[in-house]
Amino acid sequence: MAIHIDTDRFLADLHELRKIGAYRTGVHRPTYSKEDMESRRWLMEKMRELGLEASIDGIGNVYGRHTGAGPHLLAGSHIETQSHAGWLDGALGVVAALALARAGLPVDVAAFADEEGHFEGGFLGSKSIIGMLSEEEIDRSRGRTTGQMLREALAEAGLAGLPRMQIEKGRHKGFFELHIEQGTQLESQGLRVGVVTGIVAIWQYRIVFTGQQDHAGGTTMAERRDAGLSAVRLLAAIDQEFPRICGPRSVWTAGKIALEPGAPSIIPGRAEILFQFRDLEMPTLELMHETLLRLVAESNRREKCPAVLSQMSRAIPALCDPNMMACLEQAAQAHAPGKWQAMPSGAGHDAQYLARLMPSAMLFTPSIGGISHHWAEDTSDEDLALNVRVLGDAAARFLAN
Amino acid sequence: MAIHIDTDRFLADLHELRKIGAYRTGVHRPTYSKEDMESRRWLMEKMRELGLEASIDGIGNVYGRHTGAGPHLLAGSHIETQSHAGWLDGALGVVAALALARAGLPVDVAAFADEEGHFEGGFLGSKSIIGMLSEEEIDRSRGRTTGQMLREALAEAGLAGLPRMQIEKGRHKGFFELHIEQGTQLESQGLRVGVVTGIVAIWQYRIVFTGQQDHAGGTTMAERRDAGLSAVRLLAAIDQEFPRICGPRSVWTAGKIALEPGAPSIIPGRAEILFQFRDLEMPTLELMHETLLRLVAESNRREKCPAVLSQMSRAIPALCDPNMMACLEQAAQAHAPGKWQAMPSGAGHDAQYLARLMPSAMLFTPSIGGISHHWAEDTSDEDLALNVRVLGDAAARFLAN
Numbered sequence: 052m053a054i055h056i057d058t059d060r061f062l063a064d065l066h067e068l069r070k071i072g073a074y075r076t077g078v079h080r081p082t083y084s085k086e087d088m089e090s091r092r093w094l095m096e097k098m099r100e101l102g103l104e105a106s107i108d109g110i111g112n113v114y115g116r117h118t119g120a121g122p123h124l125l126a127g128s129h130i131e132t133q134s135h136a137g138w139l140d141g142a143l144g145v146v147a148a149l150a151l152a153r154a155g156l157p158v159d160v161a162a163f164a165d166e167e168g169h170f171e172g173g174f175l176g177s178k179s180i181i182g183m184l185s186e187e188e189i190d191r192s193r194g195r196t197t198g199q200m201l202r203e204a205l206a207e208a209g210l211a212g213l214p215r216m217q218i219e220k221g222r223h224k225g226f227f228e229l230h231i232e233q234g235t236q237l238e239s240q241g242l243r244v245g246v247v248t249g250i251v252a253i254w255q256y257r258i259v260f261t262g263q264q265d266h267a268g269g270t271t272m273a274e275r276r277d278a279g280l281s282a283v284r285l286l287a288a289i290d291q292e293f294p295r296i297c298g299p300r301s302v303w304t305a306g307k308i309a310l311e312p313g314a315p316s317i318i319p320g321r322a323e324i325l326f327q328f329r330d331l332e333m334p335t336l337e338l339m340h341e342t343l344l345r346l347v348a349e350s351n352r353r354e355k356c357p358a359v360l361s362q363m364s365r366a367i368p369a370l371c372d373p374n375m376m377a378c379l380e381q382a383a384q385a386h387a388p389g390k391w392q393a394m395p396s397g398a399g400h401d402a403q404y405l406a407r408l409m410p411s412a413m414l415f416t417p418s419i420g421g422i423s424h425h426w427a428e429d430t431s432d433e434d435l436a437l438n439v440r441v442l443g444d445a446a447a448r449f450l451a452n
Numbered sequence: 453m454a455i456h457i458d459t460d461r462f463l464a465d466l467h468e469l470r471k472i473g474a475y476r477t478g479v480h481r482p483t484y485s486k487e488d489m490e491s492r493r494w495l496m497e498k499m500r501e502l503g504l505e506a507s508i509d510g511i512g513n514v515y516g517r518h519t520g521a522g523p524h525l526l527a528g529s530h531i532e533t534q535s536h537a538g539w540l541d542g543a544l545g546v547v548a549a550l551a552l553a554r555a556g557l558p559v560d561v562a563a564f565a566d567e568e569g570h571f572e573g574g575f576l577g578s579k580s581i582i583g584m585l586s587e588e589e590i591d592r593s594r595g596r597t598t599g600q601m602l603r604e605a606l607a608e609a610g611l612a613g614l615p616r617m618q619i620e621k622g623r624h625k626g627f628f629e630l631h632i633e634q635g636t637q638l639e640s641q642g643l644r645v646g647v648v649t650g651i652v653a654i655w656q657y658r659i660v661f662t663g664q665q666d667h668a669g670g671t672t673m674a675e676r677r678d679a680g681l682s683a684v685r686l687l688a689a690i691d692q693e694f695p696r697i698c699g700p701r702s703v704w705t706a707g708k709i710a711l712e713p714g715a716p717s718i719i720p721g722r723a724e725i726l727f728q729f730r731d732l733e734m735p736t737l738e739l740m741h742e743t744l745l746r747l748v749a750e751s752n753r754r755e756k757c758p759a760v761l762s763q764m765s766r767a768i769p770a771l772c773d774p775n776m777m778a779c780l781e782q783a784a785q786a787h788a789p790g791k792w793q794a795m796p797s798g799a800g801h802d803a804q805y806l807a808r809l810m811p812s813a814m815l816f817t818p819s820i821g822g823i824s825h826h827w828a829e830d831t832s833d834e835d836l837a838l839n840v841r842v843l844g845d846a847a848a849r850f851l852a853n
Contacts, residue, residue: 134713168717195716233670251669255716266824267705268652268730268799269634272695274822279706280691287688290681294673304668305680306716312535313708315596315656315726316569316799317825325716329669398669398717421675423667424718 054154056443058436061150065435068093068130068146069138077426078138082131082165082175083111083208090130094145094162101152103160109205109213110179110189111164115149117157124446125218125226125409126151127161128401129176131169134196137428139231139435141166143416147229147439156446159223163401170194170201173255173364177404179215195325218408225375225410225449228402229442231430235421236394243434244383244391244441245415246376250403251300251329251396252336252366258285258347262356264312264320279310279319281356286324288346293328296342298335302397303328322356331368331395369403372410375449379414382444387437398423414442455555457844459837462551466836469494469531469547470539478827479539483532483566483576484512484609491531495546495563502553504561510606510614511585512565513577516550518558525847526619526627526810527552528562529802530577532570535597538829540632540836542567544817548630548840557847560624564802571595571602572764574656578805580616596726619809626776626811626850629803630843632831636822637795644835645784645792645842646816647777651804652701652730652797653737653767659686659748663757665713665721680711680720682757687725689747694729697743699736703798704729723757732769732796770804773811776850780815783845788838799824815843 071093072078072086080086091113098105103115113130117123128144141162148160163176171192178184192201205211232238237245262278286305293303305326310319328339340362347360376393383391394415402411416438419429472494473479473487481487492514499506504516514531518524529545542563549561564577572593579585593602606612633639638646663679687706694704706727711720729740741763748761777794784792795816803812817839820830 133715133718196714233667234672235675253669253717263823264826265822266634266799267703267707267728268654268797269819269824270703270798270822271635271701272698272703274636275703277705279709280687283684283687283691283706283709286681286684287691290684290688297673300672302669302671302673302676304678304717304719305684306668306711306718306720307714308680308684308709308711309714310707310709312825313597313710314534314825315707315728316654316705317534317707318705319707320826327668327716396669397671398667418670421666421671422664423670424713424715425665425721 054156054443054447056150056154056440058439060153061146061439062432062435064097064146064149065142068142074135075426077136077428078132079135080132081134082167082169083204087131088208091162094130097149098160101149103152108216109210110175110215111208111210112176112180112216113162114216115160117152117159119157121157121222122224122450123222124156124158124450125161125223126158127163128228128230129166130162131165131167133167133424135426136424137426139430140423140428143231144229147442150439151443151446154443166401168195171363174401174404177401180218181404181408182217183404223409225372226402226405227442227446228400228413229438230400230413230415232415232418233398233423234418237415237417238421242390242392243387243417243437245394246379246383246391247371247396247413247415248393249331249368249370249395250400251331252368253327253329253364253399254336254340254362255327255364256343257361257363258324258326258358260322260356260358262320265318267316267318270318275318276355277318278322278356281350281354281358282308282322282324284354285346285350285358292342292346293339296338298330298332300395301328301330301335301339329397333368366399366403369406371412375410375412378445378448379412381448382441385444386441414438455557455844455848457551457555457841459840461554462547462840463833463836465498465547465550466543469543475536476827478537478829479533480536481533482535483568483570484605488532489609492563495531498550499561502550504553509617510611511576511580511616512609512611513581513617514563515617516561518553518560520558522558522623523625523851524623525557525559525851526562526624527559528564529629529631530567531563532566532568534568534825536827537825538827540831541824541829544632545630548843551840552844552847555844567802574765575802575805578802581619582805582809583618584805624810626773626813627803627806628843628847629801629814630839631801631814631816632824633816633819634799634824635819638816638818639822643791643793644788644818644838646795647780647784647792648772648797648814648816649794650732650769650771650796651801652732653769654728654730654765654800655737655741655763656728656765657744658762658764659725659727659759661723661757661759663721666719668717668719671719676719677756678719679723679757682751682755682759683709683723683725685755686747686751686759693743693747694740697739699731699733701796702729702731702736702740730798734769767800767804770807772813776811776813779846779849780813782849783842786845787842815839
C-alpha cells in the first residue's frame with residue numbers, strides 16, 4: 052500500500068504549467084484560446100513522458116490512457132481557467148493525476164474541457180465523455196462573453212472533425228479529483244485537507260427584460276419603459292425573498308447585469324441578468340426555482356418591461372462514493388492527523404458528471420483567503436504537497452480494498 | 453421680414469449628411485470617429501459653398517463665419533450622434549442653420565463637438581467656445597465607453613495643437629437651435645412645433661462599489677462581499693426615495709450598470725453605476741443631490757461593499773430669452789396656427805451653454821413615437837420643412853425688432 056509521490060516533480064510541473072498564459076500571479080487561459088490549447092499540448096507531452104497514450108478529442112478533452120493492467124482509476128480535472136484567474140483551479144487536479152501515474156498507480160489522466168463554462172452549458176468535456184452532450188447542444192452553444200459560436204471556436208482551435216471520446220464502460224474502479232476549496236472553511240479552522248461529501252448542483256438562468264430605448268431627458272418617468280429599472284426591481288425582490296426560502300448552505304449570485312446600450316443619457320431598452328443558485332438538496336433547488344418563477348411572474352404583472360426567463364443549466368447534486376471517502380479519510384488522518392474535515396463542495400466540478408458513470412470522490416486543499424476566480428488565488432506549496440500525498444495514499448487504499 | 457427658406461435644399465442636405473455613418477435608418481457617428489470627422493469636413497465644404505469662412509478648432513468645433521455686416525445671429529447644434537442613433541439629433545439644427553445662411557440671413561453656423569457626451573464632461577464644444585473648458589479638464593477626460601483619453605482621441609482625429617475658438621463678444625444678437633423633441637408631448641397632442649421655455653440641467657454621477665471577487669460556490673452568503681448586490685440595493689433605494697422628493701418634471705436614470713468581471717460563477721468584485729437626474733429648478737436639483745448623498749451614506753453604513761460617489765457634471769438650468777421666444781411664437785402661429793405650444797426641454801442642449809453668453813432660444817420638431825438615441829428616431833419631412841420655415845421667420849423677426 053505504501054506508494055511514493057514525487058512531490059518536488061509535482062510542484063515543478065504545476066509551476067511549469069503556470070507559465071502558460073501567466074497573468075500577474077495567476078493565469079489567463081480561457082477555453083480554446085491559444086494559451087489553453089498550448090496547455091493541452093503541454094499536458095499531452097507530459098503524459099507521453101509517463102508512458103500514457105495521450106490524445107485530444109473533438110471537444111478538447113485530453114486523455115492519457117494507462118497501458119498496463121487494471122483495475123484502473125480515473126483522475127483529473129480541467130486545465131482551462133476563468134479569465135485572469137488562479138493558477139491552481141483545475142490545473143491542480145490534472146497535475147496531481149500525473150503525479151499518481153508517475154508513482155506507478157494504474158491511473159488514466161484526464162483534463163475535461165470547459166469546466167469553467169466559457170461557453171453556454173458549461174462542463175462540456177465531462178458531459179461529452181459520459182455521453183451527455185449532443186451535437187445539437189454543441190451547435191447552439193455560444194461564448195458567454197464573446198458571443199462566438201462554439202463550433203467556430205472548436206474549428207479555430209483545430210478540433211473540428213475530431214471524434215469525441217467516451218468513457219470505456221467497466222474500465223475504472225472510480226474517479227478522483229483534487230481541487231482547491233475556493234472558500235475559507237478549511238483556512239478559518241486551521242485545517243489542511245477537506246474530504247468532499249458531495250457537490251452542489253448549479254442551476255443557471257438568463258433573464259432578459261425588454262423595454263424601450265429612449266432619450267433620458269425627453270421621456271417622462273410615467274412614459275418610460277426602463278428595462279434596467281425592471282431588472283433592478285426583480286433583483287431586489289430576489290434579495291428579499293431568497294433568504295426566506297433557501298437552505299442553510301444555499302448560495303445565489305447575479306454575476307452579470309448588462310444594460311443596452313449602457314450610456315449615461317439613454318434609457319436602457321434591454322437588460323440581461325445572469326443568475327444562478329446552488330445547493331446539495333434537490334427539494335431546496337426546486338423551491339428556489341419555483342420562487343424565481345414566481346418573482347418573474349410578479350415582475351411581469353407589475354412592470355412595463357416584460358421579462359423572459361430561460362434556464363441554461365440544471366444539474367443534479369452529486370454525492371461522493373462512501374468507500375472512496377473512507378479511503379480519503381484514512382489517508383488524511385495518516386498524513387494530517389486532526390487537520391482535516393469532511394465538507395460539501397459549494398462549487399460545481401467535473402466529478403459531479405463522472406459520478407453518474409462510476410464511484411467518484413474529491414479532495415480539497417485550502418485556498419489562501421478563500422480567493423478564487425481571481426489571479427490572486429493561491430495555496431501554499433506545503434498544502435499542495437500534503438494533499439497529493441493524501442490523494443496517492445487514498446488511491447492505493449481504494450485499489451487494494 | 454419675409455425670407456425664403458429653400459426647404460428642398462434643406463431636406464437634401466439632411467439626407468446627404470445621413471449617409472455618413474449610416475446604420476439601418478439611423479447613423480453611427482461617435483465623437484471624433486472616422487465618420488464624425490468626415491461629417492465635419494462635409495459641413496465645412498457646405499459652409500464654403502454658402503460663402504461662410506469655415507474652420508475647425510482644437511476641440512472639434514466647426515464654425516462658419518458670415519463675412520457680411522451685422523448684427524449677426526449664431527445658429528447651430530451638434531453633428532456627432534449617440535451610438536447607432538438617430539439621423540436628426542443634432543444634425544437638424546446644424547443643417548437648419550445652413551438653410552438660414554442660404555436664405556441670406558446674417559448667420560454664423562456652428563457645430564459644437566461632443567454634445568452627446570461620448571467623453572466625460574460632455575458638451576465639450578459649447579463649453580469650450582464660451583471659455584468654460586480648461587486644459588486640465590481636457591487632460592482628465594476619458595471616453596465613457598472606450599476609456600480612451602480625450603487627448604489621444606483628439607490627436608487621432610488630427611485636432612491636436614489646433615487653437616480653440618472663442619465666441620467674439622458682442623458679435624451676436626442671439627443663438628437659435630432647432631432640435632427634435634425627443635419625447636411624445638407634441639405628437640400626443642397632435643402639435644407640430646414646440647417653442648422651448650428652458651432647458652433642464654443634467655447632474656451626472658458615477659458610483660463605484662468595491663467588493664471581493666470570489667467563486668460563487670465556495671463563498672457562503674454570509675462571507676461574500678458582492679459589489680453587484682450592493683449596487684442593486686442602492687438603485688432599489690433610489691427607486692423608492694426619489695419619487696418622494698422629486699419635482700413634477702424631474703427624471704432620473706441609471707443608464708449603465710457594469711459588474712466586474714461579469715461572469716455567471718463569479719461574485720462581482722466591482723460594480724459601476726452611471727446615474728443622472730434632470731430638472732429645470734435649482735432647488736429640486738439640490739434636493740435630489742442631497743438625497744443621493746444620503747442614500748449612498750446609508751449604503752455605506754449598511755453594506756460590506758463601500759460605495760464612492762463622484763459627480764461628473766453639474767449644469768445650471770437655462771431659461772430661454774423672452775424676446776426670442778416671442779419671435780418663435782409669432783412665427784409658429786403664422787406657419788402652424790393652433791398647432792404649437794410652449795414647453796420645457798427635458799434634454800440638455802448646447803443652447804444651455806450659449807445662453808450664458810447671449811440670448812438663446814430653441815425650437816422643437818415632433819419625434820415620431822418619441823423615439824430618441826436609437827436608430828429608429830425619425831420626424832416627417834413635412835414637420836422638418838415647417839420648422840425650418842418657422843425658425844427662419846423667427847430669426848428675421850428677431851433681427852428686425
